[in-house]
Amino acid sequence: xxxxxxxxxxxxxxxxxxxxxxxxxxxxxxxxxxxxxxxxxxxxxxxxxxxxxxxxxxxxxxxxxxxxxxxxxxxxxxxxxxxxxxxxxxxxxxxxxxxxxxxxxxxxxxxxxxxxxxxxxxxxxxxxxxxxxxxxxxxxxxxxxxxxxxxxxxxxxxxxxxxxxxxxxxxxxxxxxxxxxxxxxxxxxxxxxxxxxxxxxxxxxxxxxxxxxxxxxxxxxxxxxxxxxxxxxxxxxxxxxxxxxxxxxxxxxxxxxxxxxxxxxxxxxxxxxxxxxxxxxxxxxxxxxxxxxxxxxxxxxxxxxxxxxxxxxxxxxxxxxxxxxxxxxxxxxxxxxxxxxxxxxxxxx
Numbered sequence: 001x002x003x004x005x006x007x008x009x010x011x012x013x014x015x016x017x018x019x020x021x022x023x024x025x026x027x028x029x030x031x032x033x034x035x036x037x038x039x040x041x042x043x044x045x046x047x048x049x050x051x052x053x054x055x056x057x058x059x060x061x062x063x064x065x066x067x068x069x070x071x072x073x074x075x076x077x078x079x080x081x082x083x084x085x086x087x088x089x090x091x092x093x094x095x096x097x098x099x100x101x102x103x104x105x106x107x108x109x110x111x112x113x114x115x116x117x118x119x120x121x122x123x124x125x126x127x128x129x130x131x132x133x134x135x136x137x138x139x140x141x142x143x144x145x146x147x148x149x150x151x152x153x154x155x156x157x158x159x160x161x162x163x164x165x166x167x168x169x170x171x172x173x174x175x176x177x178x179x180x181x182x183x184x185x186x187x188x189x190x191x192x193x194x195x196x197x198x199x200x201x202x203x204x205x206x207x208x209x210x211x212x213x214x215x216x217x218x219x220x221x222x223x224x225x226x227x228x229x230x231x232x233x234x235x236x237x238x239x240x241x242x243x244x245x246x247x248x249x250x251x252x253x254x255x256x257x258x259x260x261x262x263x264x265x266x267x268x269x270x271x272x273x274x275x276x277x278x279x280x281x282x283x284x285x286x287x288x289x290x291x292x293x294x295x296x297x298x299x300x301x302x303x304x305x306x307x308x309x310x311x312x313x314x315x316x317x318x319x320x321x322x323x324x325x326x327x328x329x330x331x332x333x334x335x336x337x338x339x340x341x342x343x344x345x346x347x348x349x
Contacts, residue, residue, distance in 0.1 A: 002187075003187075004185055004187045004188040004190075007041055007042055007043055007185065007187065008041055008104060008153075008185065010041070010042050011039045011040055011041040011042070011105075012038065012039070012040040012041075012045060013037070013038055013039050013040075014033070014038075015027070015029055015030040015033060018038070018060070018061075021045065022040075022045065022048070022051075022060065023051075024051070024060060026063070028063045029060075029061045029062075029063065031066060032061040032062070032063060032065050032066055033061055035065070035066065035275075036061065036065055036106070036108075036113055036275055037106050037116075037117035037118060038059075038060075038061055038106055039103065039104070039105055039106045039117065040059045040060065040105055040106075041104055041105055041184065041185055043184070043185055043186070043187070043218070044059060044104075044105045044184045044185070045059070047213055047214065047216070049213070052242075053213075054210070054211040054213060054242070054243040054244065054249075055211065055213055055214070057108070057240070057242055057243050057279075058105075058107055058108060058109070058210060058211075058240070058243060059105055059106075059107070059108065060108070061108060062108065062278060064277070064278040065108065065275040065276070065278075066275070068274055068275050068276065068277040068278070069277075070272070070277045071271075071272045071273050071274045071275070071276060071277050072272055072273075072274055072310075073114040073273075073274050074114060075111065075271045075272040075273050075308075075310050076090075076111065076271065076308055076310070076311070076312050077310070077311040077312030077313075078096075078112075078312065080312065081312045083134060084127070084130040084131060084133075084134050085122065085127045085130060086098040086099070086122075086123055086127040086128070086130070086131055087130070087131045087134055089134075089138075089141070090312050090314065091314065092140060093140060093141060093142050093143060094141060094142065094143035094144065094145065094174075095134075095135070095141050095143075095144055095145070096145050096147055097131050097144050097145065097146050097147070098121070098123060098127075098147055098148050098149065099123060099128065099146050099147075099148055099149075099151050099154065099162055100123060100148035100149035100150055100151050100153055100154055101115070101116060101117065101118075101121035101122075101123050101148060101149045102116075102117060102148070102149050102150065102153045103116060103117065103148070103149055103150045103153065103180065103184075104150060104153060104180065104181055104184045104185035104188065105180070105184040105185070107180070108275075108276070108279070109238060109240060109270060109271075109273070109276045109279045110273065110276075111271045111273050111308075112149075113273050113274070113275050113276065114273075114274065116148070116149055117149075121148075121149070123148070123149070128162065128165075132165050132166075132169070135166070135169050135171070135172065136169055138171075139170075139171035140171075141171060141172070142171060142172065142173045142174065143172070143173065143174040143175075143176065144166055144172055144174070144175055144176070145176040145177075145178060146162070146175065146176065146177045146178065147177075147178040150179050150180060150181055151177050151178070151179055152177070152179045152181040152188055152189075152193070153181070153188070156190075156192050156193055156196055159193070159196055159197075160196045160199075163175065163196070163197075163199075163200040163203075164200070166200075167200055173202070174202055174203075174204065175200060175202070175203045175204070176203070176204045176205070176206060177197075177203070177204070177205045177206070178205075178206050178207075178208075178236070179205060179206075179207055179208075180207060180208040181207075181222070182207045182209075182219055182222040182223050182226070182233075183207060183208055183209045183210075183214045183219055184214075186216070186218040186219040186221065186222035187218060187222075188222075189221075189222035189225050189226060191225070194225050194226060194229045195229075197226070197229060197231060198229040198230065198231070201230065201231075203231055204231065204232050204233075204234070205226060205231050205232070205233050205234070206233075206234045206235070206236050206265060207223070207233060207234070207235055207236075207262065208235065208236050208237070208238075209235050209237060209253060209257060209262070210237055210238060210240060210243055210244055210253070211243060211244050211249065211253060212249065212252045212253050212256050215253075215256045215257070215260060219260070220259075220260045223260045223261060223262055224260065224261065227261040227262075232263070233261060233262040233263065234262065234263050234264075234265030234266075235257050235262045235263070235264050235265055235266075235303070236265055236266045236268060237250070237253065237264070237266070237267050237268065237303065238267075238268045238270055239267055239268060239269055239270060239281055239285065239286050239289075239305075240270060240279045240281075241278065241279050241280060241281050242279075243279075245281045245285055245289075246289070247288070247289045247292035247293065250267065250289050250293065251292070251293060251296070251297060254293070254297065254301040254302065254303065255297060255301055257301070258298070258300055258301050263300065264300075264301055264302065264303035265303055265304070266303050266304055266305075266306050266315075267286060267289075267290070267303040267304070267305045267306070268305075268306055268307070268308065269281075269283055269286055269305070269306070269307040269308075269318065271308055272310055283307065283318055286305045286318060287305065287318055287319070287320050288320075289305075290302075290305045290318075290319065290320050291320040291335075294320065294322075294335050295334065295335025295336070296335065304317055305317065305318045305319065306318060322334070324339070326344075327344075328343065328344055328346075329341045329342065329343050329344065330342040330343075330344060
């Protein structure tokens with residue numbers, strides 16, 4: 001049985017590999033790969049059913065990445081919110097801590113497309129030490145989100161050391177890990193890794209599935225192993241044109257996630273990341289999708305549609321409008337389109 005490391009080593013990373021393994025002979029993609037790294041590991045490549053399908057679009061470069069004149073390199077203003085290299089302090093009580101610059105598959109829509117997988121993203125012992133020192137000096141921070149790159153691409157020992165260092169800081173209550181490994185390289189979830197994660201509760205994992213085709217026997221097992229270790233799992237899905245921008249696909253995905261014990265958490269409007277404009281949908285698309293979810297599937301399966309505001313302004317919920325009129329009675333529309341009323345509470349009642 002191939003190890004996850006060997007599977008990763010056999011990834012498609014060059015134009016020649018793309019031509020040889022996926023029969024993609026568009027030479028113009030060479031320039032795209034030179035600007036934005038490509039990695040498609042064999043597991044994820046095998047999920048592709050045909051050129052241009054939802055899996056292909058997420059993994060295979062597109063010449064449109066070089067003609068984007070709308071989006072910007074750092075849409076969330078992370079560089080300006082980094083008091084030390086690799087740590088982003090946007091919200092008062094929590095920080096984003098970047099601990100890896102590698103991913104098991106380089107998503108073509110990545111928010112950190114400007115630097116993930118390149119020398120421009122420096123993470124080493126000095127950046128980690130600076131992050132720990134910052135956290136020790138800022139006890140108002142009670143929650144740390146580990147991200148990158150993908151934290152779970154680090155060796156078990158490195159992950160264990162980072163978690164232990166964070167747990168040694170008294171003010172850190174909650175640790176979250178953002179990872180796409182359960183979706184794109186599920187065999188990385190091993191018994192030894194799970195044991196390390198389990199030893200550092202309260203620990204949460206937000207993973208990332210975008211299409212029902214990503215929920216396989218292997219990814220289901222990975223999520224089951226994590227859930228059995230008492231790790232709550234959430235999913236952050238990105239709304240992507242040509243991948244999942246319709247209600248049926250999102251509905252199937254959300255219900256399938258619950259079956260593998262992953263709680264739908266966010267459905268994100270795509271960020272304004274340079275090289276990804278061809279993935280963006282109008283905000284009304286996501287709002288219309290959400291309207292078709294409410295009342296038609298369990299509330300457990302409904303994520304929060306959110307836009308991460310440009311410039312680091314934070315996440316903004318985007319919700320369908322069901323309220324028609326306010327007054328002594330609240331007039332609203334239910335999921336079937338029926339008009340309903342609710343008497344407001346008056347003073348002294």
